[in-house]
Structures are given as structure tokens and as C-alpha cells.
Amino acid sequence: MSDIMFRSAEEADWPAMGLITETAFGFRQPDEAAEAWRSLIAADGAVVACDGDDVVGTAVFLDFELTVPGGAVLPMAGVSMVAVAPTHRRRGALTGMIDELHRRMGPYPVAGLEASEAEIYGRFGYGPATVWERLEVHRGGARFRPGVPDPGGVRLVQPAEHRAHLEDVDERWRRQTPGGLHTPSRLWDEVLADREASRHGGSPRYCLLHRDGYAFYRLHGGDEKTTAEVTKMAAVTAEAEIALWRVLVGLDLKEIVGLHTHPGNVIRYLLTDPRLARTREMFDGLWLRMLDVPAVLQARTYAADLSAVFEVTDDFLGLGGRFALTVRDGRATCERTEAAANVHLDVSVLGSLYFGAHRASSFAAARQLRCSDVELVIALDRAFATDVPAELGFGF
Ligand SMILES: CC(C)(COP(=O)(O)OP(=O)(O)OC[C@H]1O[C@@H](n2cnc3c(N)ncnc32)[C@H](O)[C@@H]1OP(=O)(O)O)[C@@H](O)C(=O)NCCC(=O)NCCS
Known part of the structure; x- marks a missing residue:
């Protein structure tokens, strides 16, 4: 870490933020399009990284409504416009900005994003959820x-x-x-x-x-x-x-x-x-990051009955712990528990399972999900399957 500071973006920061994203992505949006996207940013949902007076990083989250399996809709913080100036990479600017954004997501049970590169966001608890x-x-x-x-x-x-x-x-x-x-x-x-x-x-x-x-x-x-x-x-x-x-x-x-x-x-x-x-x-496509594990798991419907206790690790936000998930007739209850866990996984893997686009058995084979009960892994596959394939509504 260096002397980089983080704060909410102010009106005067936008030209510098535009320059950073333009150099990062090689594309400048027309002003009207940029205005339209800016209008979707949640209240206090834009942060900058600064080195002295210079803005050297930008990240925002947009206010979205996300459909989950079964048709329920959850508020989703859609992380976007993430870029760090080429002069200030690998000094913790992104990490600090993501930390700032998460602090501001308050009532959002889930965050989502599209990743420019696949190795960036797993460390922050995001997992690829659509294909x-x-x-x-x-x-x-x-x-x-x-x-x-x-x-x-x-x-x-x-x-x-x-x-x-x-x-x-x-x-x-x-x-x-x-x-x-x-x-x-x-x-x-x-x-x-x-x-x-x-x-x-x-x-x-x-x-x-x-x-x-x-x-x-x-x-x-x-x-x-x-x-x-x-x-x-x-x-x-x-x-x-x-x-x-x-x-x-x-x-x-x-x-x-x-x-x-x-x-x-x-x-x-x-x-x-x-x-x-x-x-x-x-x-x-869409990467998901659970911020309220029970609320998100209870929001969707499931394809088969299930009883499992998850031990969820969340090194970045510390929102993990042990959760009992019980599914009967398609509906789930999920609550924190002291019971012994029989499924161990990172919060990013839970994000990847959520839409049924990736199977628990694949993560188990890769040792990213640990479960000694083979029948339970099969039950997870069955329960998280969806009849409608997941698709990201639109790119952001
Ligand atoms: C991706 C980007 C935002 C990273 O910013 P940064 O300030 O350099 O990231 P940080 O210094 O906070 O890195 C945090 C960790 O992520 C790793 N990391 C960062 N970018 C990475 C990348 N592109 N690939 C793999 N690892 C990466 C760092 O090595 C570091 O790991 P460590 O904690 O083990 O040391 C920056 O490189 C950038 O602006 N890239 C171009 C635009 C872009 O791709 N934006 C993302 C859009 S989704």
C-alpha cells in the first residue's frame, strides 16, 4: 500500500475519471451515453482513488434489479467503470476502491459485475454465475x-x-x-x-x-x-x-x-x-457476490429438496460463517447455525452455484467445494439446477 486515499467522487472528478476509463478500455462513450449510465449510479455509489490532488482510480456501482431463479427480483449493486491509472497499478488502488464500494452497498443483498479479466475479482468474493x-x-x-x-x-x-x-x-x-x-x-x-x-x-x-x-x-x-x-x-x-x-x-x-x-x-x-x-x-458473463447469504439463498426457488450446512469463507468482507439451508417443495429457509457443516466453500463459489450455470460437483472435483458425502453433492446439483438458463440481461 502507498499513500493512495479513497473518497466519494465529486462533480469535478468526472473528467479525470473519464480519462482513466478511456485509457483503460480504449473507448470513449458519447457524452449522452455517459450521462445515461451516470444517471444509474446509486446514491454515493461512485468512489475515486487519489494520489495527492490527482485522481488515479475510479469505481462505481449502479442500482439494478436482478431476476433470480423462480422469478423473484433482488436489488443488485452493479459494479462498473472500474479502472486504475496506468501510473498507479498494483499498489492497492482497486482493493481500496472495492472496499469503499462494499461499505456503501448497505441494503443490497447482492453485488454483480462483468470482469475484464478472470483473475481479478475472485479475491473480493465474486464468482462467475452465467456463461x-x-x-x-x-x-x-x-x-x-x-x-x-x-x-x-x-x-x-x-x-x-x-x-x-x-x-x-x-x-x-x-x-x-x-x-x-x-x-x-x-x-x-x-x-x-x-x-x-x-x-x-x-x-x-x-x-x-x-x-x-x-x-x-x-x-x-x-x-x-x-x-x-x-x-x-x-x-x-x-x-x-x-x-x-x-x-x-x-x-x-x-x-x-x-x-x-x-x-x-x-x-x-x-x-x-x-x-x-x-x-x-x-x-x-455476470459475476455474483453475496452480501447477505441467507436473503439471497432464500430468494430463489430450487429444483429438489435439500438439507445442508454450509461453512462459507469470506476473507475479504468477513460475512461468511455457517448457514443451514433447507429446501422443501422448491422454497428454502436459510439461517445461521452452530451445527456442524457438511459443505465447505468460498463465498465466490456460492455465487457461481446460484444460477445453476455451474454445478457443485464440478467445484467438488476441483476441490473448491469440500463435501465428503457424495450423495449430498448430487443433491446440491439437483437442487440448484434451473429450468430457465441464466443469461445476463445486458452488459454494464
Ligand atoms: C484491473 C485493475 C483495476 C487492477 O487495479 P490495481 O490497483 O492494480 O489492483 P490492486 O493493486 O488493488 O490489486 C489487488 C490484487 O489483485 C491482483 N490483480 C490486479 N489486477 C489483476 C489482473 N488484471 N490480473 C490478475 N491479478 C490482478 C494484484 O496482483 C493484487 O494481488 P495481491 O493482493 O496478491 O498482491 C487495473 O489493472 C486496471 O485498471 N486495468 C485495466 C482496466 C480493467 O481491466 N478494469 C477492470 C474492469 S472489470
Whole structure:
């Protein structure tokens, strides 16, 4: 540690904070977009690290609503804009800022973030809770299996003229999807503004709209090799999802339809040649950090009965301890206990189990979850499984 100090960000700090994030990420947001994101910062949710008068680090948390398995919604502190000046790295600036942010999260039972690098946030109790798959559908030769319905009902529309419909579908989608986030009105303004700087060299954003779903996409590349990049697809029903895929796979003159989705997207099961839907990359999406273990564990529903006593380690915040988790008929009770623990794990691993995207048995095999009762590990796998795959609602 050096002489770095930490405090709440003040109005005059924002130009310096902008410079630090710009140099860190190599991207400057248009002023209007930056304003929209700033409007989502929770009260006293922006901190800076300072060396004398100089701002050398920035971190904020945004006020979000997170859907958990079963459809309950929890307030989530969404950590964002985290960067340290290149002149002051590895001197504890990040550690100090995360500490400051956590102190200010008061009533939030859970915090979440997207990590630029996978080795940064585990030490602070965050665990990867969703999985992104980069999927590319090679449409040349792609055909739907006999028997796949062709429901129709999709329109190519100007999104700004259908804002209420889009917001309604998005709201229904996020409420049924673990990892879904409520999209505030200011962010819809930004989506619909479709600023040139946010297009990353692509075309304007096009919109396919169905009664129960929508897909936004852009075109990238030249005439020879055009990709239709789906920037968001939200379908509330299986019929809407198939209807949207029918249109996307039918985009003549486009070689590839690309998107980021959960592993297990239905498209593989719709095509006669599933190999045409190729996984290019798998990576983490939302990382979760439990701040109130019983409240978060009780908020979700479970797929099977369970009785377990967790010994949760939390070296960073000291919020761990022993928790008895009992599940009956899908609902859980969780409370601190003096009883002997039969499952030992770090709070970051609990975050990774929460959405069912990672299995207890995988962590047990890697010795990140210790449990001598094989049946109990299987019971954990069963209980934490979810019928709706988790997906991060949107990037932040
Ligand atoms: C990532 C970043 C914020 C780290 O800031 P920092 O002030 O150097 O971090 P700290 O000094 O507090 O490091 C704390 C610990 O994390 C480790 N750490 C920090 N960044 C790391 C990284 N990128 N990879 C692996 N370990 C890292 C440090 O080695 C240190 O470990 P130790 O406690 O065992 O010594 C900074 O490197 C940065 O601004 N990077 C570019 C922007 C970025 O990636 N931001 C994160 C967005 S999600």
C-alpha cells in the first residue's frame, strides 16, 4: 500500500475519471451515453482513488434489479467503470476502491459485475454465475428440420416507433430469466438513439419484432462475407424464439448470424445440420457476490429438496460463517447455525452455484467445494439446477 486515499467522487472528478476509463478500455462513450449510465449510479455509489490532488482510480456501482431463479427480483449493486491509472497499478488502488464500494452497498443483498479479466475479482468474493457462448450460425445450407413450426408473426420495424412493445417484451423476458435486469428508461433512450459511436463499424440497428419477442441486429463486413450480428434477442415463448430464428437464418446474402447466448440455445436443435451452429468461444458473463447469504439463498426457488450446512469463507468482507439451508417443495429457509457443516466453500463459489450455470460437483472435483458425502453433492446439483438458463440481461 502507498499513500493512495479513497473518497466519494465529486462533480469535478468526472473528467479525470473519464480519462482513466478511456485509457483503460480504449473507448470513449458519447457524452449522452455517459450521462445515461451516470444517471444509474446509486446514491454515493461512485468512489475515486487519489494520489495527492490527482485522481488515479475510479469505481462505481449502479442500482439494478436482478431476476433470480423462480422469478423473484433482488436489488443488485452493479459494479462498473472500474479502472486504475496506468501510473498507479498494483499498489492497492482497486482493493481500496472495492472496499469503499462494499461499505456503501448497505441494503443490497447482492453485488454483480462483468470482469475484464478472470483473475481479478475472485479475491473480493465474486464468482462467475452465467456463461456466455459466442455462437455463429453459418447460414449457407442451413435448413430447418422437418416438423419445426413456421409460426410467422415477425415484422421488420423501426424500433423507435415500437418502444412500448419492445419495453413490454423485454420486461416479461427479464422477469422469467435468471440474470435478467430491468432496463431503465434512460438506457432505452440510448438503445433507440443508436449512436454511430456505438455501432463498432456496423450498420444501423435493425429490429425484428414479434408479439412475444424481438431481435436487434447489425450488419458487419463487406459484400463477400457479411455477418448479421444479433446484439440482443429476447423471446418470451418458444414460438417467438423459433419465429425469430426462422427470419434470422433466412437472411439471404449474409454468411453468418452471430450472437452471444447461453449454452444450449435452441438453434442447434432446429437445424438438420447442427454443426452449422458453431461455438467460437465460451466465457463468463455476470459475476455474483453475496452480501447477505441467507436473503439471497432464500430468494430463489430450487429444483429438489435439500438439507445442508454450509461453512462459507469470506476473507475479504468477513460475512461468511455457517448457514443451514433447507429446501422443501422448491422454497428454502436459510439461517445461521452452530451445527456442524457438511459443505465447505468460498463465498465466490456460492455465487457461481446460484444460477445453476455451474454445478457443485464440478467445484467438488476441483476441490473448491469440500463435501465428503457424495450423495449430498448430487443433491446440491439437483437442487440448484434451473429450468430457465441464466443469461445476463445486458452488459454494464
Ligand atoms: C484491473 C485493475 C483495476 C487492477 O487495479 P490495481 O490497483 O492494480 O489492483 P490492486 O493493486 O488493488 O490489486 C489487488 C490484487 O489483485 C491482483 N490483480 C490486479 N489486477 C489483476 C489482473 N488484471 N490480473 C490478475 N491479478 C490482478 C494484484 O496482483 C493484487 O494481488 P495481491 O493482493 O496478491 O498482491 C487495473 O489493472 C486496471 O485498471 N486495468 C485495466 C482496466 C480493467 O481491466 N478494469 C477492470 C474492469 S472489470
